[in-house]
Amino acid sequence: MRKLALVSLSCVALASGSAIAADMPVKAPPYKAPPAPTYNWTGFYVGGYFGESIGSQQGSTDPHTLGGHQGVTNVNRLGGTFGGTFGFNWQFAPQWLVGLEGDVGTLGISRTNLEFNDDTDVGLKANWYGTARGRFGYVTGPSVLYVTGGAAFVHEQVLWGGTTSPFIPFTPPNTASATKTSGTVGGGIETKLSQNWSTKTEYLYIGRSEIDFLGNPRGTAGVPSAFHQDYHVFRTGLNYEFGGPNEGMFAFITAPPLPSNHDWSGFYAGVNAGGGMSLTTANTNGSPGTTEVNGTGLAGGAHVGYNLTNVVSPKLFVGVEGDLGALKIKASMNDWFDEEAQFTEKTSWYGTARVRVGTNTGPALLYLTGGGAWVHFTDGFAPFMRQPLVGDLSSRTRAGWTFGGGTEVALDSHWSARLESLLIDAGSTVHYLFPTTTSTFGADFRERFMVVRAGVTYQFGGGNVVASRN
Numbered sequence: 010m011r012k013l014a015l016v017s018l019s020c021v022a023l024a025s026g027s028a029i030a031a032d033m034p035v036k037a038p039p040y041k042a043p044p045a046p047t048y049n050w051t052g053f054y055v056g057g058y059f060g061e062s063i064g065s066q067q068g069s070t071d072p073h074t075l076g077g078h079q080g081v082t083n084v085n086r087l088g089g090t091f092g093g094t095f096g097f098n099w100q101f102a103p104q105w106l107v108g109l110e111g112d113v114g115t116l117g118i119s120r121t122n123l124e125f126n127d128d129t130d131v132g133l134k135a136n137w138y139g140t141a142r143g144r145f146g147y148v149t150g151p152s153v154l155y156v157t158g159g160a161a162f163v164h165e166q167v168l169w170g171g172t173t174s175p176f177i178p179f180t181p182p183n184t185a186s187a188t189k190t191s192g193t194v195g196g197g198i199e200t201k202l203s204q205n206w207s208t209k210t211e212y213l214y215i216g217r218s219e220i221d222f223l224g225n226p227r228g229t230a231g232v233p234s235a236f237h238q239d240y241h242v243f244r245t246g247l248n249y250e251f252g253g254p255n256e257g258m259f260a261f262i263t264a265p266p267l268p269s270n271h272d273w274s275g276f277y278a279g280v281n282a283g284g285g286m287s288l289t290t291a292n293t294n295g296s297p298g299t300t301e302v303n304g305t306g307l308a309g310g311a312h313v314g315y316n317l318t319n320v321v322s323p324k325l326f327v328g329v330e331g332d333l334g335a336l337k338i339k340a341s342m343n344d345w346f347d348e349e350a351q352f353t354e355k356t357s358w359y360g361t362a363r364v365r366v367g368t369n370t371g372p373a374l375l376y377l378t379g380g381g382a383w384v385h386f387t388d389g390f391a392p393f394m395r396q397p398l399v400g401d402l403s404s405r406t407r408a409g410w411t412f413g414g415g416t417e418v419a420l421d422s423h424w425s426a427r428l429e430s431l432l433i434d435a436g437s438t439v440h441y442l443f444p445t446t447t448s449t450f451g452a453d454f455r456e457r458f459m460v461v462r463a464g465v466t467y468q469f470g471g472g473n474v475v476a477s478r479n
Contacts, residue, residue, distance in 0.1 A: 048151045048201050050100040052252045058209075059091040060244025061430065063286060063459060064118035065303045066133040068169065068236045068345070077232055080343035080350075082124050084133045085288055085301040087432075087459070088117030090242055096144070098250075106146040106153055113139035116240065121168055121182075125300040125344050125452070126293050130182040132168035133238060140193050140213065151201035151267055151372050152418040154426055161193035161215045167236045169222055189218035189238075196463070198416045198428050200373040205253040206261035208246065208375060210416040210428050212461050215240040241286060243430040243461055245414070266323055266371035271419035273326060273369060274318040275470045281427075282309040283462025285338045287354050289388070291452040294439055300452075302340045302354045302388075308460050310334015310360075318369055326369045326376075333360040336384065338458065341391065350442055351391040353402060356458065359384045361411050361431065373418040382411035382433045388454050389440035401440040407456065409435035417466065425466045433458045 066084040070077035092114015100106050114137065121132030139162045146155030164186070171182030197211025222234040247261070257263070287304040314330030340354040360383045367376025385406045392400035415429025434457050441451035 048204070049253070050098045050106055050148060050153065050250075052250050053095075053097050054207075054248045054250040055093070055095045056246050056248030057091070057093050058112070058114070058244045058246030059089070060242060061432075061459075062088045062090040062116050062118060063241040063288070064088065064116070064120070064133055064135050064238060065240070065286075066167070066236055066238045067303065068131065068167075068234055070232055070234050074232050078345050078348070080345040080348045082131050082345045083301045083303045083342060084120050084122070084131060085303050086118050086120035086133065087288060088119070090114055090117050090244055094246060094248070098144075100148060104148045106144070106148050106155065108144040108146075109142070110144055110157070111139070111141045113137065116163065116242075118240070122299040123297045125291065125298040125347065125350065126296055127298060127346050129346075130168055130171045132182070133236075134166040134168075135238070135240065136164050136166075138163045138215070138240070140215075142193065146199075149418070149420055150269075153199045154196075154418075155199065156194075156196045157211070157213070158192070158194040161191050161213075162188060163191070163215060163218060163238075163240065164188045165218065165220070165238055167220045167222075167238075169234060169236070183222060185220050185222060187220055189220075191216040191218050195242075196428070198418055198426065199248070200370065200416065200418050201267065202261035202370055203256055203264045203267075205250050205256045207248045207250065208261070208416070209248065210245050211243075212428065212430070213242040213244075215242065241459070241461070245416075266369060269372040269419055270422045271372060271425065271468065272318075272422075272470060273316050273374060273468065275468065276313070276315050277466050277468045278311070278313045279427075279464050279466030280309075280311050281332070281334070281462045281464030282307075283460060284308055285336050285356070285461075286459045287338050287340050287356075288457040288459060289340075289354050290455045290457070291352055292455070294441075294449065294451045294453055296450075300342075300344060300352065302342065302352045302454075304338045304340025304354055306336065306338035306356070308334060308336050308359075308462055312464065312466070314365070316365075316374075324368050324370070326365075326367060326374060328365040329363070330365055330378070331360070331362045334358065336458070336460070350452075352452075353391040354386065354388050354454075356384060356386040359433065359458075359460070361433075363411065373416060375416055377412075377414045378429070378431070379412040380410070382409050382431075382435065383407070384409070384433060384435045384456065384458065386435070386456060388438065388456065390442050390451070401442070401444040401451065403438070403440070405438075407435040407438075409433060409456075420465075423468050425468065427464045427466065429462060429464075431460045431462075433460065
């Protein structure tokens with residue numbers, strides 16, 4: 010569309026020159042459109058990042074070994090991550106990119122609590138991590154859509170046994186620390202802020218690692234306990250590429266918007282797909298103890314919205330957005346020492362109504378978003394096979410809040426691609442383990458979920474050209 014507009018302007022200029030030539034002795038020169046800007050991704054770069062991290066842990070013993078348990082213990086934790094990155098890109102063909110990237114930083118995971126209905130500590134700490142990955146991407150003007158994968162290294166510590174209960178004397182927990190190697194896979198969007206500066210938003214899944222103990226509390230001595238951990242990271246970064254023009258350190262702030270044929274203002278609609286994670290916490294009702302109900306599943310749906318650009322300055326925008334879609338998280342676990350307590354979490358759909366606020370770089374939107382959320386889920390204690398009357402499951406649609414952020418980049422004058430994350434809190438509900446009796450023993454389920462999703466959007470209208478910077 011941009012090329013078509015420039016050709017049209019040239020035709021108008023030529024036509025005007027021909028008309029004037031009839032009355033003037035010298036023919037006016039035709040209008041010559043300025044060349045479209047080009048962006049070179051090839052070269053070395055360094056940068057930094059910050060974002061969110063989720064650590065999920067599950068501990069168990071072999072249920073087929075004398076002294077083992079049928080149940081498990083779960084821990085999950087939402088933390089913060091930040092660190093540095095470096096890499097090299099090679100752009101070829103010219104719409105494709107391959108590269109190598111490494112990073113190291115803090116993972117920010119630290120969680121210790123009393124195991125559900127027991128005076129036993131369980132916990133997970135992950136202090137730092139690093140990755141060494143390859144990248145493969147598609148270049149669309151000043152932006153790259155990419156997938157990435159490689160090796161990951163996490164320094165983690167597991168706590169197990171001991172107690173911090175106020176009802177019995179303190180005993181220190183058993184601990185085991187190690188730096189574990191596993192795999193990582195993910196994807197992201199990177200977009201230019203100037204010739205040298207770029208920003209990226211990406212998701213990484215860091216695969217399973219294992220730490221073992223040669224014993225377990227309240228079990229038979231010598232029966233090992235195995236703890237498995239995996240991690241989810243959603244982060245935003247800022248990179249500087251060497252070898253370009255001599256730009257200032259703050260060019261990504263002071264420079265005007267980059268040229269683009271995508272007009273972000275007005276109505277839009279699109280579809281999205283991704284995954285969801287349960288961060289539900291169940292606190293024992295009536296005695297100390299906590300467990301987390303870990304689960305994952307697919308998410309997908311549609312979104313609609315409206316953007317208002319050039320708010321206060323050409324680089325700021327605000328908008329409203331709503332979405333509705335499926336959320337298929339499933340989790341079911343029997344507690345380690347209370348196997349009759351079968352925690353269950355199952356979601357079916359979710360929706361949000363949010364405000365978006367952020368920066369308009371020209372070909373991209375960088376934004377934060379927040380507002381109301383609605384989730385339909387089933388939670389509680391499922392009937393246990395040895396005690397069929399035990400169970401307290403209920404389904405409901407619960408309203409709450411959501412907060413997150415993301416990046417959206419133009420593919421052409423109407424289509425765009427996005428990557429974003431949303432944290433959803435849907436309140437809490439008390440469930441009882443023996444609802445058919447007078448017992449009030451149970452747990453308070455706090456419903457929290459994380460959704461990471463990618464999407465494509467069609468902007469109605471659009472096609473207006475943002476002027477190139479001088």
